[in-house]
Amino acid sequence: MYMRRFGLKMRFANRFAGGRIRRRLVLLLGAVALGMLAAGGDAGRAFAQAAASRAPDVPYEPTPHKVVAQMLRLAQVREGDVVYDLGCGDGRIVIAAVKEYGARGVCVDIDPQRIRESRVNATAAGVMERIRFLEQDLFATEIREATVVMLFLWPEVNLKLRPKLWQELRPGTRVISYIHDMGDWTPQQTITVQGRAGERRIYLWTIGSPQVR
Ligand SMILES: C[S@@+](CC[C@H](N)C(=O)[O-])C[C@H]1O[C@@H](n2cnc3c(N)ncnc32)[C@H](O)[C@@H]1O
Numbered sequence: 001m002y003m004r005r006f007g008l009k010m011r012f013a014n015r016f017a018g019g020r021i022r023r024r025l026v027l028l029l030g031a032v033a034l035g036m037l038a039a040g041g042d043a044g045r046a047f048a049q050a051a052a053s054r055a056p057d058v059p060y061e062p063t064p065h066k067v068v069a070q071m072l073r074l075a076q077v078r079e080g081d082v083v084y085d086l087g088c089g090d091g092r093i094v095i096a097a098v099k100e101y102g103a104r105g106v107c108v109d110i111d112p113q114r115i116r117e118s119r120v121n122a123t124a125a126g127v128m129e130r131i132r133f134l135e136q137d138l139f140a141t142e143i144r145e146a147t148v149v150m151l152f153l154w155p156e157v158n159l160k161l162r163p164k165l166w167q168e169l170r171p172g173t174r175v176i177s178y179i180h181d182m183g184d185w186t187p188q189q190t191i192t193v194q195g196r197a198g199e200r201r202i203y204l205w206t207i208g209s210p211q212v213r
Contacts, residue, residue: 054137056110058153062089063178067193067202068096074191074204075148075174077101084108084146086138086153086161091118091131093150098127103148105131108141143168152178159183171208178202186211 063071071093077083079102085093086108094105095118105127107118115135122128134141139161143149146169151158158180165175179200181187187203188211194200205212 054110056087057157058087060089060111060114061152062092063152064194064196065092065096067178067195067200068093069100070191070193071150071176071178071202072097072101074189074202075150075176077103077148079103081147082106082145083148083150084141084143085150086141086143087151088118089114089152091121091133094118094131095122095125095127097148098122098130099125103130106134106146107131108134108136108138110135110137139164144170147173149173149175150178151176151180153180155180155183165207166212169207173207175205175207175212176202185213 075083077097077100081097081101081103083094083097083103083105085091085105088094088107088109091107091114094107097103098105107115107122109115109118112135115133118131119128119133122131122133143164149165149169151161153161158177159182162182162185169175175182179195179202181201181203182205185205188206188209189204191202192199193202
């Protein structure tokens with residue numbers, strides 16, 4: 001009798017103790033899981049921040065197609081050229097250079113949406129395989145290979161870009177900018193075109209010429 005009671009007590013005690021341990025284990029695991037979730041959330045956020053680029057320096061505004069044609073003519077784009085558009089938007093300048101003149105091209109834009117559009121447009125134009133698409137900051141882009149660089153940015157961004165153009169581009173490379181000049185880099189040629197909101201200018205410089213320093 002005593003032994004039976006003792007056995008029952010032990011079983012109860014074991015179960016009770018087991019229940020407590022289980023509860024503690026569950027609580028502990030819960031805390032660990034919550035901790036991991038929190039850490040995972042932070043890690044996820046940090047990862048997302050690292051993956052996402054910074055905001056564009058200039059908002060998107062496409063160059064009118066007629067003006068694109070004039071920019072390409074001013075640059076005298078030809079077969080064998082490698083045309084970079086630094087901040088390419090929907091890719092229209094590079095796509096036209098490849099399609100109309102047989103050049104190769106590189107579309108650079110920090111905005112993933114613009115790069116997606118560029119790819120879709122290049123595919124529709126049948127020139128996808130002659131264009132590289134770089135979703136990245138133009139200031140962190142290797143541009144040595146370019147023979148023509150197209151710009152439609154802002155005045156201060158042009159000025160900030162000048163040393164990079166001067167250091168990385170080879171002599172003879174043409175730089176074209178729609179609307180904005182390059183401070184005291186005297187353009188080799190300027191033409192006036194009809195922009196969306198009236199008359200605008202397109203500027204041409206050639207790397208290695210005395211005006212470009
Ligand atoms: C005024 S739009 C010109 C678009 C195109 N070049 C055209 O003429 O139709 C400027 C483009 O530059 C891109 N952009 C701005 N800052 C940039 C940066 N730091 N790196 C790469 N792209 C940038 C914007 O996302 C936008 O698509």
